[in-house]
Every structure is written in structure tokens, then in C-alpha cells.
Amino acid sequence: MSPIVLKLVSQRIALGLMLLLAASALIFAGTQILPGDVAQSILGQSATPEALENLRRDLGLNEPALTRYFNWLSDALRGDLGTALTNGKDIADSMSGRLQNTLFLAASAAAVSVPLAIFLGLLAVQFRNRWPDKLISAVTLATISVPEFILGYVIMYVVAVKLRWLPSVSILRPGMDFGDKLEAIAMPVIVLTFVVLAHMMRMTRAAILNVMESAYIETAELKGLSAFQTIFRHAMPNAISPIVNVVMLNMAYLVVGVVVVEVVFVYPGMGQYLVDHVAKRDVPVVQASGLVFASVYIVLNTLADIIAILANPRLRHPK
Amino acid sequence: MMRIPTSALIGLILTSAFFLMALFAPWLAPYGVGEVVGDVWEPASWEFLFGTDGIGRDLLSRMIYGGRTTIFVASAATILSFTLGTTLALSAVVIGGWTDMLLSRFIDLIMSIPTLIFALVVLSVVPVTLPVLILVMGLLDTTRVYRLARAVAADVNVMDYVEAARLRGEGTRWIVFREILPNVLSPLVAELGMRFIFMVLFVSTLSFLGLGIQPPDADWGGIVKDNKEGLVYGVPAALLPAVAIASLAISVNLVADWVLSRTTSLKGGR
Numbered sequence: 001m002s003p004i005v006l007k008l009v010s011q012r013i014a015l016g017l018m019l020l021l022a023a024s025a026l027i028f029a030g031t032q033i034l035p036g037d038v039a040q041s042i043l044g045q046s047a048t049p050e051a052l053e054n055l056r057r058d059l060g061l062n063e064p065a066l067t068r069y070f071n072w073l074s075d076a077l078r079g080d081l082g083t084a085l086t087n088g089k090d091i092a093d094s095m096s097g098r099l100q101n102t103l104f105l106a107a108s109a110a111a112v113s114v115p116l117a118i119f120l121g122l123l124a125v126q127f128r129n130r131w132p133d134k135l136i137s138a139v140t141l142a143t144i145s146v147p148e149f150i151l152g153y154v155i156m157y158v159v160a161v162k163l164r165w166l167p168s169v170s171i172l173r174p175g176m177d178f179g180d181k182l183e184a185i186a187m188p189v190i191v192l193t194f195v196v197l198a199h200m201m202r203m204t205r206a207a208i209l210n211v212m213e214s215a216y217i218e219t220a221e222l223k224g225l226s227a228f229q230t231i232f233r234h235a236m237p238n239a240i241s242p243i244v245n246v247v248m249l250n251m252a253y254l255v256v257g258v259v260v261v262e263v264v265f266v267y268p269g270m271g272q273y274l275v276d277h278v279a280k281r282d283v284p285v286v287q288a289s290g291l292v293f294a295s296v297y298i299v300l301n302t303l304a305d306i307i308a309i310l311a312n313p314r315l316r317h318p319k
Numbered sequence: 320m321m322r323i324p325t326s327a328l329i330g331l332i333l334t335s336a337f338f339l340m341a342l343f344a345p346w347l348a349p350y351g352v353g354e355v356v357g358d359v360w361e362p363a364s365w366e367f368l369f370g371t372d373g374i375g376r377d378l379l380s381r382m383i384y385g386g387r388t389t390i391f392v393a394s395a396a397t398i399l400s401f402t403l404g405t406t407l408a409l410s411a412v413v414i415g416g417w418t419d420m421l422l423s424r425f426i427d428l429i430m431s432i433p434t435l436i437f438a439l440v441v442l443s444v445v446p447v448t449l450p451v452l453i454l455v456m457g458l459l460d461t462t463r464v465y466r467l468a469r470a471v472a473a474d475v476n477v478m479d480y481v482e483a484a485r486l487r488g489e490g491t492r493w494i495v496f497r498e499i500l501p502n503v504l505s506p507l508v509a510e511l512g513m514r515f516i517f518m519v520l521f522v523s524t525l526s527f528l529g530l531g532i533q534p535p536d537a538d539w540g541g542i543v544k545d546n547k548e549g550l551v552y553g554v555p556a557a558l559l560p561a562v563a564i565a566s567l568a569i570s571v572n573l574v575a576d577w578v579l580s581r582t583t584s585l586k587g588g589r
Binding site (some may be wrong): 013019027146150153156160171253260275282290294298 | 527555564
């Protein structure tokens with residue numbers, strides 16, 4: 001690895017770490033921006049003074065915000081995310097299983113959508129401006145124009161209610177074997193695939209088209225290579241870096257898209273956990289889940305940039 | 320007379336229809352928004368054109384009033400994010416130096432947290448009311464407008480006429496509003512459409528999660544939430560908002576595409 005690449009990568013990692021720290025501060029600040037009293041807004045107007053005082057003590061609201069932030073952050077770094085207000089359980093304990101479920105769902109969706117998106121992107125380039133390209137564009141445009149949860153219900157209505165192929169909710173039980181698990185998450189995976197497929201495919205198509213307009217592709221065409229050979233021998237190696245970047249960005253998007261889709265299919269993951277506790281105004285749980293989501297998102301974005309740096313051939317041979 | 324392509328014309332007509340429906344909802348809706356008028360999940364009939372919902376309210380009226388709420392919140396948030404984002408971006412470009420640096424890095428930081436997650440964190444402590452919702456959505460989306468506006472304005476800022484204005488001693492305010500703003504407006508108008516759609520999807524998502532528009536007020540996301548149980552019994556009421564949101568999104572997109580194609584030379588940082 002050349003020194004330039006090494007320098008760029010380590011700079012990007014340092015930036016990622018700084019973003020993580022700043023994001024944690026922002027999430028903490030996000031729950032403090034209210035001019036009034038957090039305890040009051042959690043318990044509502046009818047709360048007794050004693051209850052308010054108790055909650056303030058539980059949340060440590062009598063200490064200055066900066067002290068609370070550093071306590072919270074150092075606990076979180078040691079894996080202690082605090083206890084939930086609503087049921088008094090340890091947050092890290094209730095989260096670990098759910099985080100696994102969410103990552104399982106997101107990874108399955110990625111395994112389906114990434115190859116499909118790249119294949120469709122290539123297909124769209126191959127048949128540029130003819131009906132397969134136009135059909136793919138129209139379908140992807142339609143899926144972008146509808147929010148994830150509605151797409152979820154449309155697919156649920158067709159597949160589970162009308163055709164009766166799959167169950168309408170995704171329940172994971174501890175004793176399930178891998179095949180049963182896959183069947184249970186089939187529908188959320190289909191929805192998530194649709195959600196990210198559109199972006200990924202359009203960006204793949206744009207990236208390849210961009211490469212296709214360069215001079216060496218024209219040369220390849222002029223020396224009589226077939227269309228598929230041109231794409232695979234000359235266009236693909238140069239398009240890999242933008243495509244990988246697109247894929248990673250969409251993985252980050254997937255982790256967030258999971259929130260809504262989990263609620264639709266009543267899937268026991270992080271998204272459901274977060275949304276439930278926002279409604280219950282359980283601030284410690286919301287902060288902890290927000291931190292986890294933001295971290296995964298930032299890590300994936302950083303990875304995307306690092307892969308883009310590594311895949312860029314111009315950086316490998318410095319002048 | 321300017322020629323408008325057919326697709327843009329269809330988009331314009333449909334978009335105006337949606338906005339007119341939102342404006343005149345109380346005159347158009349056959350029943351009140353919270354009025355229980357029939358049985359649970361009645362099928363479509365002459366009395367109830369779209370049938371009734373989970374507690375016997377007229378779905379057509381709910382959809383019309385829901386469209387009014389959704390379009391109002393999305394428009395207000397878009398206006399907020401555009402005014403704020405453009406003003407900040409243009410000032411940052413014109414002032415330059417540390418102001419630009421700090422502001423841009425701060426925007427990068429906010430964008431490093433997924434919008435939905437950040438909105439959920441904030442909505443867990445503030446009371447969910449209409450103004451709060453508009454404020455949270457508008458402020459979070461300001462970041463995207465800022466990015467685009469800054470990229471376009473940076474291109475315009477180095478033009479000769481801006482330099483000329485600077486040399487003849489015009490103040491910052493003049494340069495921002497008289498020299499740069501008119502020249503960045505057209506790509507921003509096209510983006511306006513995209514942001515508006517995003518706001519419609521965003522408020523629908525929040526309402527669906529129960530953290531947006533609160534009952535008994537209707538909005539398109541809330542209608543899905545209210546009627547989702549019906550799907551299992553084969554009542555497609557919850558899918559109506561899908562049709563409404565998709566047609567609104569596509570028609571606004573058609574208009575935005577047309578605006579953008581007329582101004583390709585000024586696409587800027589897209």
C-alpha cells in the first residue's frame with residue numbers, strides 16, 4: 001500500500017471517529033433542546049411534584065448537562081447503556097438480541113439486493129433507451145415515490161392476504177432453524193430489496209454510463225469487441241469503485257429503512273424497539289438506540305469512503 | 320406562448336388538482352373528518368365512494384382532509400428549509416473563510432446521523448404538535464438544501480458580474496440577494512419539488528409510526544396506520560394513501576424534471 005493511500009485511509013478513519021463523538025453529543029443534545037423540563041414532558045401536565053422529583057433524580061437532571069453527557073458517554077463506551085425507564089431492564093441486555101435480528105434482516109436484504117441491482121444496472125446499460133431500460137426505470141421510479149411502509153403493506157396485501165404464500169407478520173422464535181428464519185423474514189426482505197434496489201440500480205447505471213462515454217470504451221468498440229465484452233473487460237474494472245461506493249451507501253440506508261419495515265411486519269428488531277420507546281418517551285432507551293443506529297450508519301459510510309480510496313487506481317501509483 | 324411538454328402539463332394539472340383539493344377540503348369532503356357515519360369497513364358504495372374506515376368514518380372525506388394536512392405540513396416544512404438553507408448557504412459562500420468552514424462542517428455533522436433517527440430522538444422529548452413537527456422536519460431538511468445551494472452558489476460567486484459588484488463596493492446583502500440569488504434560483508426550484516416529495520414521505524412515515532399528526536386529525540400516513548388491521552381481512556382501505564402519495568410524487572416529479580431540463584446549464588453541484 002502506498003503512503004498516500006495509507007495517509008488518506010487513516011485520515012478518513014480519524015474523521016469517522018470524530019464524527020462518532022460529535023454524533024453522540026448531538027444525540028444527547030437532541031433530547032435536551034426543550035426549553036422546559038424533560039421530566040415534565042415525559043410525565044405530562046398532571047404529574048405530581050414528587051413523581052417529577054423522582055424522575056429528575058433517576059435521570060440525573062439535577063446535575064449540569066455537560067456532566068451528564070460525559071457520564072453517559074463513558075458508560076456507553078464501557079457497554080453500559082443504562083436502564084429503561086418504562087420497565088427498569090438493562091438496555092444493553094434487551095438490545096443485544098434485537099440488534100442481531102436487525103442485522104440478520106439487513107444482511108439478508110443486502111445479499112439479495114446487491115447482486116440484483118448490479119445485474120439490473122448492467123442490463124439497463126446494455127439495452128439503453130430501449131424497452132428493458134425504460135421498464136426498469138419506470139418500476140424503480142414508482143418504488144421511490146412511495147414510502148417504505150406503504151410498499152410494505154402493498155406487498156403484504158398481495159403476497160400474504162391475496163395469494164397466501166407467506167405469513168403476514170415476521171415472528172422469530174428462539175428454537176427456529178435457519179430455513180424457518182429465512183421464511184419468516186422473506187417478506188420484509190422483499191420490501192427492503194425494493195427500497196434500496198431503485199437507488200442502487202439507478203446509481204450503478206449512471207456510474208457505468210459515465211465510464212461508457214470515455215475514449216477507451218470507444219476504442220474497444222471500434223476494434224470490434226462485442227458489447228458484453230466491452231462492458232466486462234473495459235467498463236467494469238473502472239466502474240467498480242463508484243459501484244462499491246453506491247452499494248455501501250445503500251447498506252447504510254438499509255439500516256435506517258429497517259426501522260419502518262420492522263414496524264410494518266412486527267419484527268422483533270432494533271427499529272421496533274426504538275419506535276415503541278419514542279412513543280413511551282423513554283429517553284434513555286431512545287438515546288441508546290439512536291447512538292447504535294448512528295454508529296452503524298457512520299461506520300458504513302466511513303467504510304464506503306475507504307473502499308472508494310482503495311479501489312481508486314489513480315491513487316495506487318503516485319507520480 | 321411557451322410550449323409545455325405533455326408530461327409536464329399532466330404533472331402541472333395533477334399537482335394543481337392536489338393543491339386545490341387541499342385548499343377547498345371542507346367544501347369538497349362529503350362528511351366531517353371525525354364523523355362516524357356508517358358501519359366498520361363498509362365497501363365502496365354511492366353513499367361512501369371509497370367505503371368507510373376501521374371505526375366507520377367516510378374514507379373519501381378522510382383522504383381529502385388527510386391530503387390537506389399532509390400537503391400543508393410538507394409545504395410549510397419545505398418553505399422553512401428552503402428559506403433557511405438558501406440564506407445560510409448564500410451567506411456562507413459570500414462571507415467565506417471561517418464562517419463557511421464552520422457552517423459546512425456543522426451541516427456535515429448533522430447529515431452524518433440518519434434524518435429519521437434524529438427526528439425520532441427529538442420527538443421523544445418534545446410534545447408532538449403541528450408547529451413542532453414542521454419545525455423539526457424543516458430544520459433537518461435544511462441541511463440538504465444548504466448542500467445544494469452552496470454548491471450552486473459557489474459556482475456563481477466567482478462570476479465576473481459578482482466580482483464587479485464587489486469592486487464597486489456593494490454590501491453583502493446586495494451581493495446575496497441581487498447578484499447571486501437570481502442566478503441560483505432555477506436549479507433550486509427544481510430541487511424544491513424533490514424536497515417537497517421527501518417531506519410528504521417523511522411526514523407520512525412519522526404519522527404511520529404514531530409520532531406525526533395526532534388523531535382525530537387525518538393525514539395519509541395516519542390513514543394507513545388506522546386501517547392496517549383491515550388488510551388481513553382483505554379490506555384494502557390502507558392502500559388508498561399509497562395511490563394518493565405515489566400520484567402526487569410522480570406529478571411533482573414531472574414538473575421538477577421539466578424545470579430542471581430548461582436550466583441544465585446551471586445544474587451546479589448535482
